[in-house]
Amino acid sequence: xxxxxxxxxxxxxxxxxxxxxxxxxxxxxxxxxxxxxxxxxxxxxxxxxxxxxxxxxxxxxxxxxxxxxxxxxxxxxxxxxxxxxxxxxxxxxxxxxxxxxxxxxxxxxxxxxxxxxxxxxxxxxxxxxxxxxxxxxxxxxxxxxxxxxxxxxxxxxxxxxxxxxxxxxxxxxxxxxxxxxxxxxxxxxxxxxxxxxxxxxxxxxxxxxxxxxxxxxxxxxxxxxxxxxxxxxxxxxxxxxxxxxxxxxxxxxxxxxxxxxxxxxxxxxxxxxxxxxxxxxxxxxxxxxxxxxxxxxxxxxxxxxxxxxxxxxxxxxxxxxxxxxxxxxxxxxxxxxxxxxxxxxxxxxxxxxxxxxxxxxxxxxxxxxxxxxxxxxxxxxxxxxxx
Amino acid sequence: xxxxxxxxxxxxxxxxxxxxxxxxxxxxxxxxxxxxxxxxxxxxxxxxxxxxxxxxxxxxxxxxxxxxxxxxxxxxxxxxxxxxxxxxxxxxxxxxxxxxxxxxxxxxxxxxxxxxxxxxxxxxxxxxxxxxxxxxxxxxxxxxxxxxxxxxxxxxxxxxxxxxxxxxxxxxxxxxxxxxxxxxxxxxxxxxxxxxxxxxxxxxxxxxxxxxxxxxxxxxxxxxxxxxxxxxxxx
Numbered sequence: 001x002x003x004x005x006x007x008x009x010x011x012x013x014x015x016x017x018x019x020x021x022x023x024x025x026x027x028x029x030x031x032x033x034x035x036x037x038x039x040x041x042x043x044x045x046x047x048x049x050x051x052x053x054x055x056x057x058x059x060x061x062x063x064x065x066x067x068x069x070x071x072x073x074x075x076x077x078x079x080x081x082x083x084x085x086x087x088x089x090x091x092x093x094x095x096x097x098x099x100x101x102x103x104x105x106x107x108x109x110x111x112x113x114x115x116x117x118x119x120x121x122x123x124x125x126x127x128x129x130x131x132x133x134x135x136x137x138x139x140x141x142x143x144x145x146x147x148x149x150x151x152x153x154x155x156x157x158x159x160x161x162x163x164x165x166x167x168x169x170x171x172x173x174x175x176x177x178x179x180x181x182x183x184x185x186x187x188x189x190x191x192x193x194x195x196x197x198x199x200x201x202x203x204x205x206x207x208x209x210x211x212x213x214x215x216x217x218x219x220x221x222x223x224x225x226x227x228x229x230x231x232x233x234x235x236x237x238x239x240x241x242x243x244x245x246x247x248x249x250x251x252x253x254x255x256x257x258x259x260x261x262x263x264x265x266x267x268x269x270x271x272x273x274x275x276x277x278x279x280x281x282x283x284x285x286x287x288x289x290x291x292x293x294x295x296x297x298x299x300x301x302x303x304x305x306x307x308x309x310x311x312x313x314x315x316x317x318x319x320x321x322x323x324x325x326x327x328x329x330x331x332x333x334x335x336x337x338x339x340x341x342x343x344x345x346x347x348x349x350x351x352x353x354x355x356x357x358x359x360x361x362x363x364x365x366x367x368x369x370x371x372x373x374x375x376x377x378x379x380x381x382x383x384x385x386x387x
Numbered sequence: 388x389x390x391x392x393x394x395x396x397x398x399x400x401x402x403x404x405x406x407x408x409x410x411x412x413x414x415x416x417x418x419x420x421x422x423x424x425x426x427x428x429x430x431x432x433x434x435x436x437x438x439x440x441x442x443x444x445x446x447x448x449x450x451x452x453x454x455x456x457x458x459x460x461x462x463x464x465x466x467x468x469x470x471x472x473x474x475x476x477x478x479x480x481x482x483x484x485x486x487x488x489x490x491x492x493x494x495x496x497x498x499x500x501x502x503x504x505x506x507x508x509x510x511x512x513x514x515x516x517x518x519x520x521x522x523x524x525x526x527x528x529x530x531x532x533x534x535x536x537x538x539x540x541x542x543x544x545x546x547x548x549x550x551x552x553x554x555x556x557x558x559x560x561x562x563x564x565x566x567x568x569x570x571x572x573x574x575x576x577x578x579x580x581x582x583x584x585x586x587x588x589x590x591x592x593x594x595x596x597x598x599x600x601x602x603x604x605x606x607x608x609x610x611x612x613x614x615x616x617x618x619x620x621x622x
Contacts, residue, residue, distance in 0.1 A: 005503055010491075011489055290487065294487045296448070296472065298504070298548070299473065299552070301469055301473075303469075380449075381443050384443075384448070384483075
């Protein structure tokens with residue numbers, strides 16, 4: 001489109017300014033809903049989930065346990081470079097049942113090896129962690145949220161695990177603060193030492209919730225997952241091995257199919273927007289039938305008029321998208337604070353931004369296409385007789 | 388502005404009819420006429436006699452059922468829609484009864500519209516628009532929207548837009564039909580000026596007999612045929 005033709009686009013968009021503004025708001029709300037829900041979904045699934053790492057859990061379900069002896073067996077497999085185990089404390093801060101804390105009992109050395117890419121296990125905090133059996137490493141986000149500092153005592157009450165004195169209360173001393181390798185990594189959790197935890201358990205000793213596996217270089221993770229599950233197929237505790245990403249999604253789907261909910265809401269909102277904008281554009285073009293005829297008389301080709309109309313819808317969607325981003329950017333930090341215990345990692349990801357831009361272009365073309373094609377095919381003589 | 392090459396308009400055995408419901412209503416049957424380059428022709432006739440249809444056919448915005456129309460040797464029937472559009476932008480300017488200006492564009496921007504299709508630069512377009520607005524006496528109103536102009540001024544903008552790309556032929560469909568006498572005379576004087584000074588070929592459809600005085604000749608159309616021709620002494 002010629003630069004000069006932008007004045008026609010401007011004319012058409014400002015002709016009924018309130019209509020254009022309402023359309024932009026309408027589109028903006030759709031992208032706001034998409035931005036927030038998609039960010040929520042991404043945050044819910046955890047951005048630190050790694051598709052190259054494997055998680056081995058009980059085949060029965062995420063709440064079931066696996067025997068600790070699998071740790072040795074898995075460690076002996078050639079296709080596995082590193083293996084660790086994780087046991088969930090299922091705890092809340094003492095005296096506040098609603099303040100649930102993500103707390104895991106881990107084997108310090110192997111855990112640090114498997115998740116070295118994700119968290120900053122520097123020598124100082126590892127040394128402090130290993131020096132005291134009751135030590136805990138607290139993620140920096142969690143420490144900031146709770147106002148905890150190194151040296152503080154953390155008192156937790158487990159929903160399920162009892163100590164040998166028949167209490168559900170557990171106490172740990174903060175040995176260090178754990179940072180993510182990237183600023184976006186969620187550190188809203190703490191880890192304690194499994195050797196201490198296991199020894200203090202009243203029952204269910206030598207059981208873990210899952211194994212984290214870092215495959216050897218060049219290993220096909222799908223084949224490895226099958227091999228692991230086959231290895232334990234005839235045992236009393238069968239396994240289900242998945243990529244970390246798949247495991248995280250499956251874990252969350254125990255509570256709700258977040259992906260499906262997000263898709264449904266987004267589809268409905270975008271479907272509605274599509275109909276509103278397309279309908280409005282059709283009416284807007286019908287209003288301009290005579291002008292389109294005049295433009296054709298002046299020598300504007302059908303295709304150039306079509307381009308002008310498509311540019312109009314593109315501008316509308318671009319403005320709506322910008323509004324949607326602005327709203328999302330303004331709301332996400334507030335939502336992030338309010339939902340930090342559920343979605344600790346809520347932010348507008350580059351993937352959501354890129355998807356939004358792609359959707360805006362697709363919807364602009366879709367909504368503009370019908371009126372544009374009508375304008376293209378409109379006979380000049382018919383258009384000139386339109387009043 | 389330059390004086391274009393010969394653009395004699397020839398209609399040979401032109402037939403045209405419109406479909407109204409199930410019946411076909413004939414407009415012309417084997418109509419033949421020639422309009423020489425630089426002519427100023429007024430066409431009069433009752434409503435429905437086909438006056439506007441003639442303009443649409445010559446301007447290539449409607450098609451004939453039979454016969455041939457040629458302009459400066461170019462046979463319009465041989466061109467497809469996009470070729471006709473290009474041809475029209477180079478050779479024909481239209482002036483409408485109700486001006487048909489773009490309501491959200493200023494007078495200058497309306498005049499600039501056909502220039503967007505040329506290879507002129509922005510500054511060249513601006514200069515051309517200024518010149519044309521000066522010719523039609525609207526330099527002071529260049530930034531005004533059509534709604535801020537009188538009917539006569541809007542029609543001046545319409546004429547300025549029609550001649551902006553320097554076409555040889557001006558097709559005027561009742562250009563004074565919406566104007567008071569004074570404004571109408573000013574518009575007709577302007578058209579006459581374009582004909583006499585710039586040698587534009589002008590075909591003007593009108594209901595107003597006094598308007599024909601500004602043309603070189605008047606053709607009377609009735610039931611699809613030219614029934615009379617008058618040469619105008621005043622023109």
